[in-house]
Amino acid sequence: MSFVIETKDLTRVYQTYQKPEGIxxxxxxxxxxxxxxxxxxxxxxxxxxxxxxxxxxxxNGAGKTTLLKILSGLVTPSSGTASVLGFKPSERKNxxxxxxSILLGQKNQxxxxxxxxxxxxxxxxIYDLNPDAARKRVHDLAEMLKCSHVLQTQLRRLSLGERMxxxxxxALLHEPKILFLDEPxxxxxxxxxxxxxxxxxxxxxxxSPTIILTSHYMDDIAKLADTLLLISKGHIVYQGTLxxxxxxxxxxxxxxxxxxxxxxxxxxxxTESRLC
Amino acid sequence: MKKSFVVFWKRNLAFAxxxxxxxxxxRLNYFVDAVLQPTLTTGIEFLLWFAVFRGAQATEIxxxxxxxxxxxxxxAAFFARICTSWMYETRMIAEIDTGTINGLLTRPMSFYEYxxxxxxxxxxxxxxxxxxxxxxxxxxxxLPTKLERLxxxxxxxxxxxxxxxxxxxxxxxxxFYLNKVYSFTNAKxxxxxLLTGELLPLDLIPEPYRHIVISxxxxxxxxxxxxxxxxxLEITAIWESFISVTIGIVAVNCIGVLIWKQGLKAYAGTGA
Numbered sequence: 065m066s067f068v069i070e071t072k073d074l075t076r077v078y079q080t081y082q083k084p085e086g087i088x089x090x091x092x093x094x095x096x097x098x099x100x101x102x103x104x105x106x107x108x109x110x111x112x113x114x115x116x117x118x119x120x121x122x123x124n125g126a127g128k129t130t131l132l133k134i135l136s137g138l139v140t141p142s143s144g145t146a147s148v149l150g151f152k153p154s155e156r157k158n159x160x161x162x163x164x165s166i167l168l169g170q171k172n173q174x175x176x177x178x179x180x181x182x183x184x185x186x187x188x189x190i191y192d193l194n195p196d197a198a199r200k201r202v203h204d205l206a207e208m209l210k211c212s213h214v215l216q217t218q219l220r221r222l223s224l225g226e227r228m229x230x231x232x233x234x235a236l237l238h239e240p241k242i243l244f245l246d247e248p249x250x251x252x253x254x255x256x257x258x259x260x261x262x263x264x265x266x267x268x269x270x271x272s273p274t275i276i277l278t279s280h281y282m283d284d285i286a287k288l289a290d291t292l293l294l295i296s297k298g299h300i301v302y303q304g305t306l307x308x309x310x311x312x313x314x315x316x317x318x319x320x321x322x323x324x325x326x327x328x329x330x331x332x333x334x335t336e337s338r339l340c
Numbered sequence: 341m342k343k344s345f346v347v348f349w350k351r352n353l354a355f356a357x358x359x360x361x362x363x364x365x366x367r368l369n370y371f372v373d374a375v376l377q378p379t380l381t382t383g384i385e386f387l388l389w390f391a392v393f394r395g396a397q398a399t400e401i402x403x404x405x406x407x408x409x410x411x412x413x414x415x416a417a418f419f420a421r422i423c424t425s426w427m428y429e430t431r432m433i434a435e436i437d438t439g440t441i442n443g444l445l446t447r448p449m450s451f452y453e454y455x456x457x458x459x460x461x462x463x464x465x466x467x468x469x470x471x472x473x474x475x476x477x478x479x480x481x482x483l484p485t486k487l488e489r490l491x492x493x494x495x496x497x498x499x500x501x502x503x504x505x506x507x508x509x510x511x512x513x514x515x516f517y518l519n520k521v522y523s524f525t526n527a528k529x530x531x532x533x534l535l536t537g538e539l540l541p542l543d544l545i546p547e548p549y550r551h552i553v554i555s556x557x558x559x560x561x562x563x564x565x566x567x568x569x570x571x572x573l574e575i576t577a578i579w580e581s582f583i584s585v586t587i588g589i590v591a592v593n594c595i596g597v598l599i600w601k602q603g604l605k606a607y608a609g610t611g612a
Contacts, residue, residue: 130609133609136446137445137446138445138609159448161446162448165446166442171439171440171442172440172443173443175358178358178362178365185354186358187447189354190447191447191448192347192350218365
């Protein structure tokens with residue numbers, strides 16, 4: 065299998081300012097600041113093959129988003145190496161950026177003041193796509209996501225679910241080879257979550273991109289991912305298939321006890337939060 | 341090489357159009373920005389120079405008549421609006437401060453070009469409307485202006501915008517380390533208020549400061565184009581300004597690239 069993503073000892077340390085409560089401490093902090101160093105990612109080594117759908121799971125603050133941000137070139141690692149499609153992500157070469165896409169569920173990436181259609185026309189220019197072909201692709205994707213009726217409405221006027229669908233179209237317009245999805249269904253109702261899941265499943269079947277998906281909804285992971293990447297306090301603690309993971313967990317259970325994927329993950333996250 | 345230039349050009353034209361489309365979305369804001377605000381500025385500058393001449397009970401100051409100063413005030417207000425970039429600078433800072441820059445960093449384009457082309461688009465769409473105000477005023481009050489000099493004055497002004505944007509780029513890039521740097525914009529604009537010649541014609545400043553201030557690239561923002569347009573300066577001053585602005589652009593961008601590169605290394609991808 066050819067690997068499209070490879071990392072070795074990838075580490076990222078964040079420096080954070082610590083300020084105790086109160087005005088007096090604000091004044092003290094004005095002259096003398098205390099910093100903490102938090103290791104968000106600690107010597108993470110992994111290999112991901114072409115066309116794999118990876119479910120990246122971990123507790124809050126485990127390092128999932130940091131890993132995605134490093135792999136997409138947003139954040140520079142403190143040490144270690146990363147290679148995505150043969151590129152060093154932190155160099156952010158245009159050739160590399162043309163082949164990837166990152167969707168951050170909690171951030172708008174389209175333009176707030178204009179309609180999605182205007183945004184997509186602009187994206188077509190940025191990615192140097194044929195305008196007519198891009199327009200057709202937008203309509204096809206919008207039809208699959210059942211949101212054609214809002215394409216010409218100013219983005220700020222759309223509901224959260226509609227906005228997320230627009231963000232997904234924007235992220236897929238240039239047919240990226242690698243797609244980073246950071247909580248794409250966060251805050252959405254069950255119907256919208258289901259629509260997006262079905263859409264992504266269909267898209268994966270047709271285009272076979274490599275996807276790294278993070279989500280706190282285990283349904284997203286269970287229905288879309290073929291490989292599980294479990295991360296804990298910046299360490300990769302498991303990389304393998306979902307089936308193997310559940311089977312392994314079940315062998316460690318007491319006799320007569322059998323759990324499904326969601327339950328195994330729930331127990332894992334519970335243990336994590338107790339250790340924090 | 342040829343293809344990549346065409347792609348670059350089309351992309352940046354699209355950014356400029358984005359600024360035009362976004363600004364025209366909010367009609368009242370656009371009207372206030374392109375018409376009301378320049379009218380108010382012109383009125384204030386007019387009143388100021390009327391008061392100066394009445395108070396001094398003189399017909400001339402430093403060899404120039406009241407009409408001459410009114411013309412300077414009129415065009416200074418107009419050019420100063422073009423060469424001031426607080427709106428896009430504030431947006432650039434906010435992008436880095438809030439982390440919305442993530443959506444730009446992961447696309448095949450640069451932050452610098454994205455905002456520069458938008459700045460140009462915005463300046464174009466407001467200038468084509470707001471120029472009617474000084475034009476009406478010079479005809480109404482019969483103020484001295486050499487209109488045939490307008491194209492070259494504009495060329496210098498829009499060239500100077502590259503320097504203006506490069507300074508904004510430096511200030512915005514420092515938000516990678518400091519987050520809130522909005523006050524830098526205000527402080528910089530106050531300094532430029534004097535150094536561009538918006539506050540008063542720079543040749544009224546006593547020597548040796550006068551020579552220093554005029555030699556700086558910032559005089560290309562207001563003093564040189566307005567002085568040339570109103571007959572206070574000749575074409576040599578324009579060429580000298582082009583040279584000083586070019587030096588300024590090179591120097592400022594060298595610093596800008598350094599701060600940007602280091603800033604990206606420190607960037608934590610704020611939020612989400």
